[in-house]
Amino acid sequence: MSILAASLPTLSWSDEVIRLGLAALLGGSIGIEREFREREAGLRTHMLVAVGAALFTVISAFGFRDVLGSGSGALVRLDPSRISAQIVSGIGFLGAGAIIRQGLSIRGLTTAATLWAVAAIGMASGAGSYAPAVITTVLVLIMLWPLRYVGRLLDRDHVHRLDVNLAAGASPRVVVEAVERIGAHLESFEVAEDERTVEVKLHLRRGLTREVVVRALASNDGIRGASWPE
Numbered sequence: 124m125s126i127l128a129a130s131l132p133t134l135s136w137s138d139e140v141i142r143l144g145l146a147a148l149l150g151g152s153i154g155i156e157r158e159f160r161e162r163e164a165g166l167r168t169h170m171l172v173a174v175g176a177a178l179f180t181v182i183s184a185f186g187f188r189d190v191l192g193s194g195s196g197a198l199v200r201l202d203p204s205r206i207s208a209q210i211v212s213g214i215g216f217l218g219a220g221a222i223i224r225q226g227l228s229i230r231g232l233t234t235a236a237t238l239w240a241v242a243a244i245g246m247a248s249g250a251g252s253y254a255p256a257v258i259t260t261v262l263v264l265i266m267l268w269p270l271r272y273v274g275r276l277l278d279r280d281h282v283h284r285l286d287v288n289l290a291a292g293a294s295p296r297v298v299v300e301a302v303e304r305i306g307a308h309l310e311s312f313e314v315a316e317d318e319r320t321v322e323v324k325l326h327l328r329r330g331l332t333r334e335v336v337v338r339a340l341a342s343n344d345g346i347r348g349a350s351w352p353e
Contacts, residue, residue: 134185138251146177146248149260150241156267162234163221172214172238173245180207180249207246214242237263282310285323285336286350293345295321301346305339306331 134142150173151166158165183206218235240263247256287298295314298321302309308326315322327336333351340349
């Protein structure tokens with residue numbers, strides 16, 4: 124977009140405060156939800172991402188008046204998206220740091236996604252698109268809270284949780300091998316602090332009942348017993 128340097132838009136102090144403050148508020152509201160669930164990135168991280176994205180957007184659009192041209196007739200080309208476009212790809216490196224692999228399970232994907240969404244909310248706030256920023260924040264909170272329980276209801280008949288008690292000196296690998304032998308699909312497992320209890324999440328193929336799974340696991344020497352928690 125070609126514009127005259129002398130007619131470049133500017134922001135007042137009040138506009139800057141509103142845009143950065145709104146970014147902090149909206150990012151913090153999502154960060155509180157993550158903090159409440161004790162996730163890898165919480166309140167401060169989400170606020171920092173939102174405010175940083177908003178500031179980059181403000182600088183990209185309004186921060187280069189003095190270097191774009193000095194004369195009233197100077198014709199320049201201003202592209203406000205050049206800096207803010209890097210936020211989209213750059214935030215991925217920060218989100219990757221929130222992803223943690225534990226055994227066969229991966230944690231932090233939702234938190235990484237919220238960081239990406241918060242960056243977009245910060246960019247919208249910095250650009251003065253207040254309505255989209257607020258609406259997106261509300262939608263993200265709905266996805267993180269009410270839809271979480273809907274997802275559990277939908278997965279209740281597909282993902283089953285099983286608590287397995289290991290024998291003394293037995294390795295959790297015994298559980299993995301036993302699950303594979305009976306034909307169930309192991310989604311994830313987590314070893315308790317005492318290293319004697321393993322929480323397993325698995326999918327049961329058609330015709331494979333809970334009773335059959337428990338009997339098959341209990342028949343292994345390294346497993347003392349297994350139970351399905353209510």
